[in-house]
Every structure is written in C-alpha cells, then in structure tokens.
Amino acid sequence: MDYAFTCKVDPERHPIQYRRRRDTSNGTGNLKTSMESCRARNNQCNEPNGIPSTPFSYAMHLAIIVMLCASHYLPFAGVLHDLIRRHVQLLRPGTSMPNPTTVSRTTRLVYEKQAEKVRTYFQSVDTVHLAIDGWTSPTATSYLGLVVHWYSEGRLWRAVLEMIHMERKHTGEYLAQTTAECLRRYDLTDKLLSVCMDNASNNDTFTRYLPHLIPGFNGPASRVRCAAHVINLVVKARTAFTSHFMSPTRRKRKSVKIKAKSSRKRRRVNKSTNDTIEEHQLLVEEGDPGAGETDSEDEFEVGGQLLPGEATAKNDAKILHDRYVIKDTIESALQYAQTDPSLDITEAMQVAAQSIITKAAKISRMVHEKPELKHKLNQLIDGAFSSLKTARRTLARRVATRWNSDFECLESHRDLRICIEGLIGDPSNNLEHLRLGDYEWLLLNQVVRVLKIFKEVTSVFSQVEVPLVHEVVPIFVSIRRKLEFVRDKKLDFEPIIRIAAHSSLLVLDKYMDLFEDSEVYWIALVMCPNYKLQWLRDNGFTESDIGAVRDLIIRRFNVLYPVDPNASVLRVELAKELDESDDEWDLGVGSKMEINYGLDSIEDYLQTEPVSAMIVGASGGPLKYWESQRGPTDRPRLARFAINYLTAPASSVEAERAFSCGRLTINHLQHQMSSDTFCAKMALRSWYQTPLLNGVEDVAVLLGDGEANYID
Incomplete structure (x- = not known):
C-alpha cells in the first residue's frame, strides 16, 4: 500500500510523491524540501495551517500602501496604476484605492504619531550612538542623515532617527545645532555616548561645539572617525x-x-x-x-x-x-x-606606473559605453572561458568616488588579461594606445596584491549589526605592519610599489594619531575581554601609554558608576584591623587579599588576565559575553559599561546606506514631494521591522478605521 502526496499549490508541474506504508523509517526531509521549493516557485506565503485570514479593514489597507511606498521608494502616484487597481479588485472587489495626496498625507501622519512612540521607546534604552552624514538629493535638496545605534534585546539595532532638511551652509555650528534639536525632540540628550562621522573639517567644529548644546557629550573624546573613510x-x-x-x-x-x-x-x-x-x-x-x-x-x-x-x-x-x-x-x-639606494626610480618607471590605472579605467569605460566592444569582449571571454581562472564575465568600472573601485577595476584586468590583449590586438578597435607593457602588467599585479589589504578591511568595516569599534586599533596596527612589509621587502615588490606603500603609511599614521583624541577606541579595546591591557603590551605600547589608558578607563568608569561608599568603608576598616595585628611575624598577606577590589570593579577587571578568545567566541562574541555578566550576582556595572562602548559604530557606512540608492531614493522628477514627506518616508522605511516599528499592524493601529476614513 502506498501513500500519495499531491501538491495543492501546483499539481500540474509538481509530480505526485509516493511513500510505501511499511517504510516507516524514512524521514520527511525531502518531502518538506520539495514542498518549500514549490511554494517559493509559486510565491506562496509559508504560513502555518489553521491561521485564519486577516479580516479586511481600510486602516490595514491604507497602512500597507503607505509602508509599501516607503519601503520600496515607490512614488505615491503608483497606487493609481491600472494594473495595481485591477489586482486589488481581483483580490477584493469593490475596494477603493486612496489617491496619491491621501497616501502622502497619511505618510506624514503616521510618521508624526510613530515618532512619539519612538521617543517613549528610547526612555528604556541606556545609551545611544549616532552616525552622521550628509546627502544632496537629485532634486537639489540637502539632507543630514542621523542614524541611531543602540543595544537592546541582546542585539545591535540601527535605524534612521531623522533625515533633517538642511537650509543653510554646512558649518560645524549649524550641524551641531540641528543635531542637538533632533536629540531634544526624542529626549536623547542624556543618552548620547558617541558620534561617528567622516574626516571633513567641519565635523571637527561639530564635535567641539556640540558639548555647548549637550553638556553630557564629551566632545572630541567621544568622536569616532569613520574607519572606512580613513581607509x-x-x-x-x-x-x-x-x-x-x-x-x-x-x-x-x-x-x-x-x-x-x-x-x-x-x-x-x-x-x-x-x-x-x-x-x-x-x-x-x-x-x-x-x-x-x-x-x-x-x-x-x-x-x-x-x-x-x-x-x-x-x-x-x-x-x-x-x-x-x-x-x-x-x-x-x-x-x-x-635615502634608500634600493629605491632608485627612473623617469620611465614613473611614467609606466602612472599609466596603469588610467589605461585600465579607460578600457573599462569604453567597453561599457560601446556595444560593439562589449560584444567582442564577451566573445573573447566565451572562447577562453575554459582557460580562465575566474568566473568574471566583464570588466569592472572605476568610479573616482567609490571605495574599492580601483581594486575591482585592476583585478578584473588581471583576471581577463588574455581577453583584453585580444581586444586591443584587433586593429579595428583602435585601442593600441591603451596596451599595457610587460612591466606595466607586473606593476598591476603587485598593485592588486597591496590593494587587497584595503579591500578586505573595508569589507570588515562595512558589516552591519556587528560590534567593531574595539577592532579599529588592532586592524589599523595590522595594516601598518603589512604596509611596512611591502615597503621593506626588497625582493618581492618593485621600488615604486614600496614608495607608494610608504606614502600610505604616512597618511595612515596621520589618522592613527587622531585616534588618540578619542577615548571610545581605547575603552572599547580594553573592555573586550580577550584583549584588556595585555593587547597593548603585546603590540609594543610603552608602559607610560598603557598607564594613561588605564587611568582613562578607571576615571571614566568611576564617573559613570561611582563606587558604593559603604563598600569602600568596609574595605578600609578591614584593612586597618589587619594592619593593627599584634603578631610581629604577620606578613600582611591577609590584608592584601582583603583589600582587593570587588568583582564588579574596573580595577579588578584590569588587573586580571584576559579571557581566552575561544571562550569569548563560544559565548557569541564580546557583546554576548558581557550580556551573560549582567546578572546581579555577576558584574552588572562592568557589563553595562562594556556594552555601552562596544556598541559604538566603527564607521558611518549605515548613514550612507540610508540614501545609497541615489535616484531610486527620490527621482529627479519628483519635484512636488516636500522635504517633510521625504523625511517621513525615509524614517518609516528605516524604522520598519525594528523595535521602533515592529510591523504594518502597528501602522494600522495608529490609523484606525475611523481616522483612516477621515483621512481619505
């Protein structure tokens, strides 16, 4: 006897699955996999059986449209499209569709009401961090993006706190004023711990001026420089x-x-x-x-x-x-x-070196702009595909303002060298002036090797919801060592490569010196349990520098979490009793043991050995490790202190991602969209599916049937 399993979603294309009744030892894994594949192929929602369909309400209908436009950068006029209206009528005949003005007005209403709930939510959050960057839309309107980072429910969160329409010149004072006003609206002035910004000089003014508006902010000591921007x-x-x-x-x-x-x-x-x-x-x-x-x-x-x-x-x-x-x-x-005889560079070497990126970028641009060249290159790639050691199918374009585009452009040329030389060798293409010589190809390969250092690091700092600020100093120290290896390795690299590495070292040292102005890097580094102060010793820092970092951390910890006076008195009295012992042979061993600092003190933490990296990794990383120490019988003050600093953003990548879609974010033809509506759309999109706005159901509750009908 066989059991037959027939697909309810797509029985025509999905063959019937048979199982013998006596084969009770066989699992259902393959059956479930086949079912999930069929659901995905037919765009079926994977909801548990037995859940009734949601009854229709106009508030939910309007909420879905609002969040759809906000989440996918859709213009409000899109709801008038005939296909969308016909689709809605197919699903529920007789349903009225809101006009674009209603959707726009409702978007602003939802944003204003939800902003009040966001302010209430942040009252339960201990500390927040900001990542700030500016953007000019295709409609020639300037905005300042404030992305808030915080730790809650055992994980890192980030969202656009507000997109601020900039109406004046971007001076440091104006940026500080607009930021302070935003923080006051959300009652976050006492919770701000750090601000991550790029290295523009008006941001230096910003960090110096903001403490005048928010006294609790520590100015340059709480400023984090975008690590990806430094790279x-x-x-x-x-x-x-x-x-x-x-x-x-x-x-x-x-x-x-x-x-x-x-x-x-x-x-x-x-x-x-x-x-x-x-x-x-x-x-x-x-x-x-x-x-x-x-x-x-x-x-x-x-x-x-x-x-x-x-x-x-x-x-x-x-x-x-x-x-x-x-x-x-x-x-x-x-x-x-x-000063180094091995770095003798001739003028011919300099000319050859200076042509590498220029020629590679020109070839890439021409291939992408001229269909006949692109077609010929595709034919060459297809013909040589079996001999190529890459799955790459085209040349990467170089964009002067995009990170890593130099690496991608040169790497694609290295991988497709045979095809490029074949393309240049065709006289009808008129590309002979862009041919790279043997020495230029040698330099190109070595440049790619060195740029890979920066490519990998930028990828690390572009991660989301991963604590990275404690890794900034170690990673930059590692970069310095690698560049020093390139500069000093006489046999492996050409002199021009070694000089270029020295140039990078000079710029790198310039910004690493600026890291010393911020306490965030050093507190986060030492509060990583597998680093502590030992990492500084292992990496050549002087005892004077280590002592300064130790004093900084102790001072900051005791300001934020003052020592319990009763506990201090108890330790002092106990020490006095032991010091007054009548035993002339008392070596004071007991007194030294008794006056040790408590388990939850910063002094005790700093004087103990680092935790094994394997233990920290098994815990899920430094944040999870400290999360396990928040119990009242563990080290709650230390855990809170560590989490507050470890959650600081290491780069402002999230602020840039908020508007990285360019013309998709707002079309250059959408001149009628007001800045208030645009800011509302951007905020709702970022808040969605975070603790700030869990789901579309929350939007429907905000609207309510009566109010939604009134809006329409």
Missing part, C-alpha cells in the same frame, strides 16, 4: 597609494561666487571651517576624463544654495586634504626614496 583616504584616487599609478591631474579653475570680501584665491590651511568662505575662485583638480567616473550626486554650493555640480564645505575640505596633506605625503615619500 578610503589612504587608498583611493588622488591619495597616497594609487596616486603613484595615475596620470598627473590637470587643474581647472572654477568660479565660485559666494561673498566678495577678499581677493584671496585659496583658503588658508589652518582656517576654521566655521569662518565664511571668502575666495572668489577655487582650483579644482581634475584627472583625465577617461580615467574614471565621478559620482553623479556630488554636491556643490553656490551663494549658499546646494546645487549639483558645485563644491560644498565638505568637498572643499576634501579638496584641501588632497591638495596639501596628500601632496606633502607624496613629496615626503619621494624624499624617503632618496
């Missing part, structure tokens, strides 16, 4: 490493009409970002147009108005960085080369 500065175009492998940039003079108070053509290097920009003209360095692509969303500022294609305060700071800091770095590297 970007070390490696990307016109900076330390890859600048040695690009053609020299041309300098184009652009007029920037701001305020005619001075005839100076350049800003002073030491000029504060909160001063008014006074120059009439700005020298902008531009590479060969074929050397790469610029980000279409670069923001510029003219006369106080943000417009695509002009320079903002942040971009000005970046230009100054490229012009002065990196220029000096390269000059220092070349001076260093003169």
Whole structure:
C-alpha cells in the first residue's frame, strides 16, 4: 500500500510523491524540501495551517500602501496604476484605492504619531550612538542623515532617527545645532555616548561645539572617525597609494561666487571651517576624463544654495586634504626614496606606473559605453572561458568616488588579461594606445596584491549589526605592519610599489594619531575581554601609554558608576584591623587579599588576565559575553559599561546606506514631494521591522478605521 502526496499549490508541474506504508523509517526531509521549493516557485506565503485570514479593514489597507511606498521608494502616484487597481479588485472587489495626496498625507501622519512612540521607546534604552552624514538629493535638496545605534534585546539595532532638511551652509555650528534639536525632540540628550562621522573639517567644529548644546557629550573624546573613510583616504584616487599609478591631474579653475570680501584665491590651511568662505575662485583638480567616473550626486554650493555640480564645505575640505596633506605625503615619500639606494626610480618607471590605472579605467569605460566592444569582449571571454581562472564575465568600472573601485577595476584586468590583449590586438578597435607593457602588467599585479589589504578591511568595516569599534586599533596596527612589509621587502615588490606603500603609511599614521583624541577606541579595546591591557603590551605600547589608558578607563568608569561608599568603608576598616595585628611575624598577606577590589570593579577587571578568545567566541562574541555578566550576582556595572562602548559604530557606512540608492531614493522628477514627506518616508522605511516599528499592524493601529476614513 502506498501513500500519495499531491501538491495543492501546483499539481500540474509538481509530480505526485509516493511513500510505501511499511517504510516507516524514512524521514520527511525531502518531502518538506520539495514542498518549500514549490511554494517559493509559486510565491506562496509559508504560513502555518489553521491561521485564519486577516479580516479586511481600510486602516490595514491604507497602512500597507503607505509602508509599501516607503519601503520600496515607490512614488505615491503608483497606487493609481491600472494594473495595481485591477489586482486589488481581483483580490477584493469593490475596494477603493486612496489617491496619491491621501497616501502622502497619511505618510506624514503616521510618521508624526510613530515618532512619539519612538521617543517613549528610547526612555528604556541606556545609551545611544549616532552616525552622521550628509546627502544632496537629485532634486537639489540637502539632507543630514542621523542614524541611531543602540543595544537592546541582546542585539545591535540601527535605524534612521531623522533625515533633517538642511537650509543653510554646512558649518560645524549649524550641524551641531540641528543635531542637538533632533536629540531634544526624542529626549536623547542624556543618552548620547558617541558620534561617528567622516574626516571633513567641519565635523571637527561639530564635535567641539556640540558639548555647548549637550553638556553630557564629551566632545572630541567621544568622536569616532569613520574607519572606512580613513581607509578610503589612504587608498583611493588622488591619495597616497594609487596616486603613484595615475596620470598627473590637470587643474581647472572654477568660479565660485559666494561673498566678495577678499581677493584671496585659496583658503588658508589652518582656517576654521566655521569662518565664511571668502575666495572668489577655487582650483579644482581634475584627472583625465577617461580615467574614471565621478559620482553623479556630488554636491556643490553656490551663494549658499546646494546645487549639483558645485563644491560644498565638505568637498572643499576634501579638496584641501588632497591638495596639501596628500601632496606633502607624496613629496615626503619621494624624499624617503632618496635615502634608500634600493629605491632608485627612473623617469620611465614613473611614467609606466602612472599609466596603469588610467589605461585600465579607460578600457573599462569604453567597453561599457560601446556595444560593439562589449560584444567582442564577451566573445573573447566565451572562447577562453575554459582557460580562465575566474568566473568574471566583464570588466569592472572605476568610479573616482567609490571605495574599492580601483581594486575591482585592476583585478578584473588581471583576471581577463588574455581577453583584453585580444581586444586591443584587433586593429579595428583602435585601442593600441591603451596596451599595457610587460612591466606595466607586473606593476598591476603587485598593485592588486597591496590593494587587497584595503579591500578586505573595508569589507570588515562595512558589516552591519556587528560590534567593531574595539577592532579599529588592532586592524589599523595590522595594516601598518603589512604596509611596512611591502615597503621593506626588497625582493618581492618593485621600488615604486614600496614608495607608494610608504606614502600610505604616512597618511595612515596621520589618522592613527587622531585616534588618540578619542577615548571610545581605547575603552572599547580594553573592555573586550580577550584583549584588556595585555593587547597593548603585546603590540609594543610603552608602559607610560598603557598607564594613561588605564587611568582613562578607571576615571571614566568611576564617573559613570561611582563606587558604593559603604563598600569602600568596609574595605578600609578591614584593612586597618589587619594592619593593627599584634603578631610581629604577620606578613600582611591577609590584608592584601582583603583589600582587593570587588568583582564588579574596573580595577579588578584590569588587573586580571584576559579571557581566552575561544571562550569569548563560544559565548557569541564580546557583546554576548558581557550580556551573560549582567546578572546581579555577576558584574552588572562592568557589563553595562562594556556594552555601552562596544556598541559604538566603527564607521558611518549605515548613514550612507540610508540614501545609497541615489535616484531610486527620490527621482529627479519628483519635484512636488516636500522635504517633510521625504523625511517621513525615509524614517518609516528605516524604522520598519525594528523595535521602533515592529510591523504594518502597528501602522494600522495608529490609523484606525475611523481616522483612516477621515483621512481619505
């Protein structure tokens, strides 16, 4: 006797499954796998049997539309599309669809009401961190994205706290004022522990000015520099490493009409970002147009108005960085080369090196822009696919403002070298001027080897919901050692590669020195149980430096969690009793044992050996380890202190991801969408399926049937 299992979803394409009655030892794993595959193929919801369908309500209907538009960047007018209306009528005939104005108005209403609940939610959160970055939309509107990070329910969370419409110039004071106002709206001024930002100079002013508005914020000591941005500065175009492998940039003079108070053509290097920009003209360095692509969303500022294609305060700071800091770095590297006979570089070597990225970027651009070249390259790849050691099917494009694009572009050329040479060898393609010689290919392979260091690190710092701030210093120390190996390894790398590595080292050291201004890195590092102070000793830090870090951590811990006075008195009295012993042979061993600090004290934590990395890993990482120590009989103060600092973001990648979809976020034709509506959509999208907004059911509850009908 056989059992027959017939598919209820797609019986025509899904064959009947048979099982013999006596085969009781066989499991149902294959049957379940087949069932799940069929559900996925037919877009069936995998809901448990027995759950009744949700009864229709207009509030839920409207809530789904609002969250659909917010979550997938859909225009509100999309609900008027004939296919969507017909689909709704198919599912429930007679259902009315809201017009775009209703959806827009409801989006703002939901945001305003849910913001009150978000404020209430954060009252139960101990500490929050911010990651901040700016963005200019395709509609020429500037926004400041504030992404909040916090720890709750045993995991890290992050969400857009608010997208703030920027109406003035992005000075450090203005950024601080808008941020402080946002934190006051959500009652978070006493909970802010750290702020992660990139290295623009107006952010330096921000961190110095914010403590005047939020006294509990510690200023530069609580500022985290975006680790991914530092890596970007070390490696990307016109900076330390890859600048040695690009053609020299041309300098184009652009007029920037701001305020005619001075005839100076350049800003002073030491000029504060909160001063008014006074120059009439700005020298902008531009590479060969074929050397790469610029980000279409670069923001510029003219006369106080943000417009695509002009320079903002942040971009000005970046230009100054490229012009002065990196220029000096390269000059220092070349001076260093003169001190080492093994670093003798001829002019021919420099010319060959400078052509690598330029030629590779031009070939990639032409392949992507000319269909006939792309077709020929595809044919060459298909013909040589069996001999290629990669699954890559095309050349990666270089984008000047995108991290890792240099690595991707050069690596794709290395992997598809045979095909590229075949493409260039065809006279009809007219690409002979872009051919790389043997020495250039040698340099390209070595550049890829070195850039892989930065590629891997950037991938690490781009992770989400992973505690990483305690790894910043160890990772940068590791990068330094690898670059020193490249610089000093005479047999494996060409002299120009070694000089480029020295340039990167100079920039890296510059920013590692700035890490010393922030206490967040060092507290998080030492509060990682498998590091503690021992990591500093193992990695060559002086006892003076270690003592300074120890004093910093003890001071900060005791400020946040004062010692229990009663416990202190008990220890002192006990010590006195033991010290007054009449036994002349008393060696004081008992007194030393008794005056040890308590288990939940920072002093006790610092004087004990690090926990095994295997134990921390078995616990699920440092956060899970400290979560297990929060019990009242364990070390609750230490656990709270460690978790608060370990949850600080190591990079502002999340702030950038909030608007990384570019023109998908808001279309350049959506001029009628107000900034308030856009900010509401962005916030709701980020809050969705987090403790700030669990699901669409919460939105339906906010609306309610009566209010929803009133809105319509």
